[in-house]
Each structure stands twice: as structure tokens, then as C-alpha cells.
Amino acid sequence: MKEVSSAIQLIPLDNYIMLSVALFSIGLMGVLFRRNIIVVLMCLELMFNSVNLLITAFSAYHSDPSGQVFVFFIMIVAAAEVAVGLSIVVMMKRNVESVDINLLNRLRW
Amino acid sequence: MVEQVPYINFAWLVPALPLLGFLITGLAYKRLKHNQAGIIASTMVVLSFLVSAALFFVLQSSGKDSATVTLFNWIVIGNMNIPFALLIDHLSLTMMLIITGVGALIHIYSIGYMHGDDRVNSFFAQMNLFTFSMLLLVMGANYLVLFIGWEGVGLCSYLLIGFWFKNPAFNYAARKAFVMNRIGDLGFILGIILLFLTFKSVTFSEVFSHAAKLQPGAPVITLITLFLLIGAVGKSAQIPLFTWLPDAMAGPTPVSALIHAATMVTAGIYMIARSSILYNLAPITLNVIIVIGLATALLAAIIGLKQNDIKKVLAYSTVSQLGYMFIALGLGAYSTAVFHVTTHAFFKALLFLGAGSVIHAMGGEQDIRKMGGLRKKMPYTYFTFLAGTLAISGIPPFSGFFSKDLILAKAYEHNILIYILALGGALITCFYMFRLLYLVFSGEQRLPGVHPHESPRVMTIPLVILSILAVFGGFLNIPSLLGGDSKFTTFLQCAVISKVPEEISRYTEIALIVISLILLIRVIIFVYWRYVKKALIPAGETETKPFFSRLVYNKFYIDEIYIALFEKHFGYLSDFFFHKIENTVLDPVVDEIGAATSRFGTMVRRLQPGNMSFYLFAMVAGILLFIVFILII
Amino acid sequence: MDWTLLIYKTLFLFLILLITLLVAMYSTYGERKVAAFMQDRRGPNRAGPFGLLQPLADGLKMFMKEEIIPLTANRYLFILGPSIAMTTALLTGVVIPWGATITIGGREFPMQIADLNIGILYVFAMVSIGVYGIMIGGWASNNKYALYGAIRAASQMISYELAMGMSIVALVLTTGSLSLHEIVEQQHGMHWNIFYQPLGFLIFLICAFAETNRAPFDLPECETELIGGYHTEYSSMKLGFYLFAEYINMFISSAVIATLYFGGYNMPFIDDIGLSANIVTILGTIFFFLKIFGFIFLFMWIRWTLPRFRYDQLMNLGWKGLIPLSIFNILATGIYYYFTELK
Amino acid sequence: MVFLFYMLSAIMIISALLIVFNRNPINNVIFLIVCFIAMAGHYILLNAQFLAVVHIIVYTGAIMVLFLFVIMLLNLNKAIIPHKSRATRILAVITGGIFFLVLLAATRQTIEIHPRYPFTSDIGLVKEVGQTLFHEFLLPFEMSSALFIAAMVGAIMFGKKDV
């Protein structure tokens, strides 16, 4: 286990920041890009996880476990979100026979 | 910090048990079968009584005068800290024992009395809530906790007077009681606020220790005590706020017994006795109290002479007795007042319960002109009622004698005029009580078609116990004249600071007793001659009566005067506010605000096309702008 | 880098792989034998003595069979499915302590490949990935039976993972460690966790049956309703992978149960005999394998005793039976430790 | 180590891009799984073993199975839904790129990190995480269970046919 810990010293934190930001941007792109609501949800998960990774990296570099606890909570929120989101997707499929995000346009005046 | 008395922390059980009973019977009122609610409620009160008794012995054996039990910090704002605390001292213990003891008996009695009523579960829930509130009232260690109890009993009183809410008259009575009490409460709140402003605390001990440093007769103290007095007047049904109490007889009889005779109405007495230190500093207020008490005692007694409703008679007698207590308070003989509260609780509860038993037997009939000849049919009720009557009339050695005689003695010492008037009131009391007794129990039955019968055991046993208390309750405080040692007075001395020395000269006292005894016996003989020998029946509604008699029969038209004086004018005022101010000024303004918001909303909603992609883009753009903004700054 | 250790670990890894495959292979034989015996038959007895070469023959047959990929199937996923199933099945064996430490020439060789301090969770994670093999395979077949099997498998495994996880939580409450090695060490002698967690064991056992898709929880592949379930369209060695993965899973589950609840390689009374440490270790490993075989036998025994659940019964048992029960178990354990340890 | 980092990062970014640009939802799910497993590798590199395993259990083992499940149930295997219009797509890519640059610029400005605690490699272990979780964050932890209940009830309500 000692070898692994040296990894933190070998890799600068900037790399993790860059990686997370890249993943976040890709996720965001997907959210804007895709019309399939399930894929949009998946891209949201990706964004969540990029944040998780960043927090974990900070926590590791800070030597402070509370960052990891936060990741834990984010996971919980993500799980709850997915449960509700997917049930909404099922509902939508059942009602409008499609999962196209552009069909969800009832939410207006 | 006072060193704690062992086991005293269990004091919270005393109010908590009735509260538990209230929660059980109140929340599960749909599931409980006919008698279960009553049994649960009664058990809770009996347990509460046992705990109170245990507390009594604990406090006695510890040798301490008082103990404070802080349950939790209630209001903490800045450096103001009002704990939710219970004060256990001799005064509150006395009251606790009365409330739980008499309350338990009345609860048990109610099982029989309320049997078959379809809202019996609600009844017991409210009774328990009342017991809880009353205990909170007497156990509170500061004016705020006391005030909670004060308001709680007011609420329960309202609920229970209007218990049979299908009758609009009863509802009216309940409302009247509530409004009257509110007037008193307003004064009480003002008094508490003033107290807080003056002493920066509402806790009894701190207030009293601060007050002791003030000059006697200081205006602040007078003002405070007057405000508090207004509260006490409202709660204890004194002139001018007494008219609600006779109307409160609309509630079930056990309610009348518990709330409007034994406990709640004595809250004012208790409060003043509790604040005795403050009142000792305000001689003006004391004089006001004497005047009010005297006037009330006499007025109510006179009205009681001509009443024909069995419960109304008792109600006016209650008002009158409360007047006596006020006299005692005004004389500065607080412990005497509390002693009278105690004995009054016994015999008045007894009388009310007896009356309830009679009403129960008569199938709901309350007019004494239609009763009569119940002695044979209801022996238990008769004898217990007789005991109560003797007690209230002040015949030795019944309990009323000891307490009333003490008050009279004090009055004599203070001012002979007061004494004469008070004695007159006592004689009138004796008159109408025996009138009631004879009309109800002697002679022949005057209402055809009813077959009275003795009440069930569950009702007579409380009656018997109460009658024992009413007979022997006076021995708690045998004056030294009769070889006693005034135990009760001594007991209360540490909690209640009396103004006057409690002893007067022995010969005067004997003389006073003899005088009052002779007069009382003459009155009784007169009543016997008038209502048993001549078998006079009071005139009915329609018959013409002499002026004074009519005046008394109609309660001096006080209700009507109140209506003419206050109600009408308030009605005009509210009409004016409603039509002129609200309809023409306030309403349009409010409407315009709503309409403007709505118009604005119509404009704004165009921003919402309903397209998710658009929203997402907008959101991302917003975040981007935000970050860029932060970066630039 | 300690080269000896590295070589040893690599060798040991291969050994474990070999043993796993071997055991899985002979489980098929055992299964058939047990089935036959319980049905008063004799089972395979022609290939080799007592039919011992039967698994080889079966394997050979699997290899020789024609490889079919349906035209409408998704080619890559169709191949990916069995691969994932096999891989995840094999990955689990890494954290299981197969024996205590052997000391040769002053050098210690632990009979465990990786002593993770989160060993249980690792097992759990691998099991949860295992669902994909079945789901992807079933979906890629583009066949309604296969899809049904896949969906059944997914929902079944997710449902029972919850109860399994919670039964493990109760176990972890008693052990205070997630490391399998430590858990085994704690059960030294006769302090097996089964005595402390009987209810947890029962729940874990039932969930293990469900997770390995063994009867009476073999709905994903139940022949009477779904032809072959998720592997309806599979043939040749890809089918073999699925079948094999199931037996490997069974072997690993038995090992995990034996490790968690039956003391792993611990034997009662072994300390009293006074044998040398290495011999004790080897005996322990043998004993461990005996326990594993016992559980494999239990798996088969139950398969040939109990009828298959109906789907709603399965879900009822999982959600309304086992999960509340395991929560209760956690609660009871927690309360017990609250009152015994916090004095 | 560095090599591992770059390899995992490459896997993650490529699979992430494939999620966005591949049109088959099932493939998307599988790429996301790959991405998540690579992320678990990152966690292990960062010494957060517990997190890595929990990540696999929660994301790969539960959440993605749900996704797969829904896609299978709704039979979305054919890419029936068209992409958005070309303009939108280009706009999306541009927005993503700008976002990347801006975020990068923003994070570039972060101050240098001064660890609050002396460096240890133990913070990712169950013990440490658990102690932090149950000492400092007990209330949020309990709240999250309430959140879960709410989400569960909500999901069931949505899933019911006639509500």
C-alpha cells in the first residue's frame, strides 16, 4: 500500500483538475447534445462523477477524509436522482410513447 | 441554588399523567369503548394524586420549604432566560392535592354521570386536559408557566361549558365565559409585562426578592397588582366580571363541580395568594379587593335567594363564597383565603355532585320547584347534600365553620362594618342553602311521571368521600381557641406571607362565634318554618312579584345592563369599520396588489417556452456568465 | 519490489485459477451425480472410472459444437456477455483467504492473493458487476426469452443484493472488520460467526442462492418458461462459459460463506494436537475445502429438493421477507452490542 | 503510476466522448460502465479504496443496471430518436468547449493547497471515512436516508400505472 500512496506525490493535482473539468464539460456537452432523455441522465451521472473525482482528489491531497464523505453523499443524491429520474422516464414513455426530451414541453405557461 | 430534595424531580409526573390521559383519550377517542375513556382518565388523575401525596411527604421529610424542578430552558432570548420550571412548595402542594384529589373523585363520579353520552371520550379528554392545565397553573415556577395553565383552563372551561354544543344557548354561555375571561386575561398579561419590565424576570423567587426592596405603596406595585387583580377578577368571577359563572352551569354537572366550583375559579385566589408579597406592598389594591369581594359576596348571595335552578343557586353561592375569599385576601389573610379555598373545594364539589345526582335522578330536570321528597328515595344523596349544606352554612363543627369564621374574625378585627356585611352574607347563604335543601328533599314529589332513584355506586362513593372531607376538613385548621394549633395556617406560612397577625383576642372570638351561631340557627328555623311547615313554593315565571323580588329574580338586570352599555356600542363600531374602512379602503388596495402581480406574471411567463433544451442552454449560459463574472472580478 | 513474493503470488494466482476451474468442472459432474443419487439413479459412470472423465468429455463436446451467432444479434455484445460473466466469476477468488500463512525458510507465504481491508465489499462489487454478463448476453441475443431471462436476472440480483448487503452489515458489526483475512482470524477455533449471526447466515445463504441463479431461484434460466432464459441463443463454448460461470459462482459463494460464517480454514481443537504450524496450515486449507464442498453439496441438495419459485413469490420473499428480516437482524445486533459493549 | 494515470484518463475521456457521440443507448451504457470502472481505478490511485469499491457497487452495480434495465424494458435499442439539429449540435459542442476553457481558467486561479492534516495514506480506509462520517456528518447521513425514502416513495408513485 505504500507504493500507491506515492502516486499522489507523483501526479500533480492539476492533472486531476484538468481531467475532471474535461469530463464535466463532456457530460455537459452530452446534456446539451442528446435528445434521448436517458442519455441525458447518463451524462448527468458523468458530470456528478467528475465532481466526485475532483473532490476525492482534493481530499487525498488535503489528507482530509471529509471530502470522501462528501463524495459518499453525492453518490446518495445521485442514486436517489436516478431512481426518480428513471421512473419519470418510464412514465414519459408510457404516456407520450417516446423519450425525446423535446417532447417534454408541457412545462410552460 | 437550592439544594435539591430527593425524588422531587418526579414532580413532572403530576401534570404529565393527566396530559398522557388526555393524549390517550383524545387521540384514540374513536376506538375507546363506553367506559374505557373514563377509567383511563380517572386512573391518570388518581395516579397523579398519589404522586402529589408522595411529593407532599417527600417535601415534609426533607425539611425544606420549597423545591424548584426545572424541566427545560423554555425561552432564551439574549440574557433573558425563562425556564420551564415547576415550583413545589406548601401552597402549590395544597392546590395540587385539592386539584388531583377532588378532581379524581369528580372523574370517577363522571364515569357514572356521563355514562351513555355519545361524546363521553371527548369529555374525559377535555377533563384531563383541564386537570393538566390546572396543575401547570399551580405548579408553575414563574408567571409565564402559570399563564399557560391559566389560558389552558380557560380553553377547557370554554370547551366543557359548550360540551353539549347542539344547544345554542349553551354555546352562548361558553362564549360569554370565554370573552369574560379574556377581559381578565388582558389585565393579567399587562400585569405580567409590567412585572417583567419592572423586575426583568417573571420567576416568582426573583420577582419577590426584587419586590422586597421596593417601598410599600409604590405606584408600580399598585399598578401591577391592579392588573393582576383584573385577571383574578375575571377568572374568579368577581364583580364586574362575574356573570359568566352562573351561565357556565350549561356544562355537564361534574364540569361545574370541578371547574366552576372547586378548582378553576380559585385560580385567581391562588394567584393573588402566590403574589402575596406584591400585594402586601400595595394597600390600595388590598382595599379594592375588599370592596370587590364584599360587594360580590353580598350581591351574589342576594341573587341566590330567588333562583330556582338548582345549579344556578349553587353557582351564585360559589360566586358569593369566592367573594368571601377575596375579602380574606383583601384583609391580607392569604392563608385563610387558601384555607377557605380548600374547604370550599370539598363542600362545593360535594354540593354540585349531589345536585348532579339529583338531576341525574330527575331525568335532567333542574328546577327545584318541581322537585321535592327525594329524601326517602335518595338517602345517600340526601345525607351528603345535608353535610355540604351544613358545611357551607358554617355550622360547627363542619369545615365551612372553621374557614368562614376565621374570615369573619379577621373582618371584625379590620373593620366592624365589613364584619356586619360579611355576616349578613353568611346568613343569606345559610338561608338559600337550606331553602334549596328543603325544596329538593323534603315534602312531596311535585313532578309527576318521574321515578327518582338512587344513583349508581360509582357516583355515590365519591359523594360519601367528599362528604367526609366536607365534615372533617375543617379540623385541618383548628384555631387555638378550640385547642388546636392552626396547622394549616402554619403549614402555609412559609409560602404565603400574611399581612396581619393571624391571632385575635380569644374573648372576642368566642363572642363572634356565638353571635353567628345564634343567628344561623334562627335563620335555619325560619327556613324550616317557611318551606317545610308552610310548604311554600317559589313563584313561577309568569306570576307577578313585588319589585325587589323581581329585581333579584332577574339578577339585578346586570346582563341587560352590560348589553346596553357595551355590546351594542361595540356592534356599531365594528359595523362602521367593516363598511367604511375595510370595504372602501383596504379591499381595493389588496385587490390591486394581486392584479398587478398577475399582470406582471403574464409578462414574465413568456420567458418560459417549455423547451427543455432551451432551459438547459440558458442555464449553462447563466453559469458561464457567472463564472466569467467572478473571474473578471 | 520483492521478487520472490511476486513470483509466489503469480504462481498462487494461477493455482487458484486452476483449482477454481477444476472445482467448477467437477461440480458439473458432482451435480449430475447428486441429482442422480437423489433420484435413485447412478449418474454418469461410463467415461472413466465412476464417470470421472465425464466433465472432460462435456468440455470437449462444448468445444466441438458449432458456434452460432444469430443474425439479428448484436455481435459484440453477444460475445461480451459470457466473457463478462466468466471474468467476474473468476475475479472474486482473489480476496478469499484459502489458508493461513506457510513459512518456508523464514519467509512467509500467505495463502491469499490480496488481503484488501475491504475484502467483503470487493466480493460484493464483483458480484454486482456479474449481472452485466447475463443482462448484456440476454439483451444482445435479440430474443424475447433471452430478454426476459436477462430482466429477471437483473431485478432478482439487485433485489437480493440488498438483503445480502444488509446481512453482511450485521456480520461486520460483530467482526468490526471488512477484511476477510481478519474475519477468518477472529473465528479461530470454534468461534464461528454462524453462532453469532444465525439469522444473518440464513439470509446470506438464501441470497447467495439467488445471486448464483441456482434453484430454487433459477428463474433467469428456467427451462419450463423461458427455454433457456438468457442463454437461449447461445451455443458452443459461449454457452459453456455461462454454465461454467454459474458453477464458479457457486464455488466462490461456498467459499465466501465458509469464510464468513464457518471459520474459513479454522478447525476446532487443532491447537490441542500440537502439530507444526505448516501442517496445521495445510490441514486448515484442506478443511476449508471440505467446508466448501459441503456447501456445494448443499447447493445441489437444495436444487434437487425445492421447486422453483414463481416470480412474484421471489420478489415477495426478497423485498417483504429478507430485507425486513435483515434490517431486524442489524437492529438486534446493534442493540446487543450497544448494551454489551458500551457499559 | 503516472502511466496508469494517463491510461485511465485516456480510457475515461474516450469512453465519455463515445457516450456523447454514439447513438445506441445500450452502447452508451456500456461505455459509461467502462468510464466508471476506470474512475474506480482513479480512486484506487488516490488511495480511496473504500470509495472505489462503493463507487463500483453503487454506480456500476446499481445505477447502471437500472439504466440498462429501463432501456431494455422500454426497448430503446434502436436509435429512433434523431439527433438535434445541426446548429444545436454545433452550439452544444462550442458551449462545452467554452465551458471547459472557462472552468479550467477558473481552477487555474485556485490557491495552492496547504493540507490541514499531516499527509497520511490512510484517509481512504474504511476506518477513517467511517469515523468522519459518523462523527462529523452523522446528521447529514441520517438525512440522506430520509432522502432515500422519499426518492423510493416517489419512484414507486411514478411507476404506478394509475395515479
Add this chain to the structure above:
Amino acid sequence: MQALTNRSKVVSDKKMTFIEWIYIPAILKGMSITLRHFFKKKATISYPEQKREFSQVYRGQHVLKRDEEGRERCTACGLCAVACPAEAITMVAAERKPGEEHLYREEKYASIYEINMLRCIFCGDCEEACPKEAIFLTDRIVASEYKRAPFIYGKDILVEPLDLNLRVDVSARQTENVLKFKQNKRFAHNK
């Protein structure tokens, strides 16, 4: 109705008791049953090595009998083919040449006699129809084959060998009763 077995139980949907509801005793009971069977004597035998005893009236592969002097008894009368419900028997009759008296008992014999074993249902009607006591069903089992053709048995298989030691024993089928029965002309098929 009388119960078919003594183990039948009346099914009812009464509410289960707690013990029944947790199912574990029932499961254990079932497992004990299977375990008991695990150790029971197996019902299977290894067939080719071991054989079960056939009953006396078992009807297996046919045999065409020779008489005591080794002559074929069959005269190709065709009654067996007529009687065969599965139409499995075919034959071609031929006249006995001089000098073949030691081969065939009568003047007429079957030059070809074939039974299609895939069609034969082993009813034994041919045996009963035969007036010459020539064809019998024996306790031998028809061997399995990979193709269909070998199942058409010719005389080379059906006729029993000359060697007296290798003759097929059909005495179980020719008891006194059977012979007497065959003599009885009251039955139509014996006419």
C-alpha cells in the same frame, strides 16, 4: 371416491400457522427426504453388463424354429403375415427341390422371410397364427443399430442355428396348456 394412495392430502387454503409460514421445517423435511434417497439403493442397473430377468411371457425378437432334424418348419403359408397388425412380415414362398428334404420339412418353404423390426409391435399374433409351430417370440432383445436398413431382419437372423446346442429354447411358450389351446378348433384363428 376412494383415495388412490394413502399419502394424498386434502388441499385447503386455510391460514398458515407461524411455523408453516416460515417454511423452514417444511424445507428441512423435504431435504431430509432427498437425503434419504441419496443413500438408498439405486434402482438403475448397468444394462449391457447386467440384465434383468424377463418374465415368462416376454415377447422379444422372433425366431424361426427348426424341427428336431434341423429342418425349417415354416411352409410360407402366409398366415403370420395376414395376422400381423403392423404389416411387418413379408415372405416369398418357394417349392422344395428334391434333395433339400433335410433342409425343409414340407414341400413349400419361405425362400425369403423378412420382419421389419421397426414396424413390429411384438404383439405375438404371428406366433398364434402359425399352424406349424414355426415362429416364436423369444426373450431376446432386438439390438440397437445406427441405421434403419439393418432392422429388416432376414432369415439369416431369424432362423435358429443348426447346432442343437445353439437352438433357441421356446419351451416356456409351448406348455401343455398352450398346445392344448392351439388344438382347440373352437377359436376362429385356429381354423
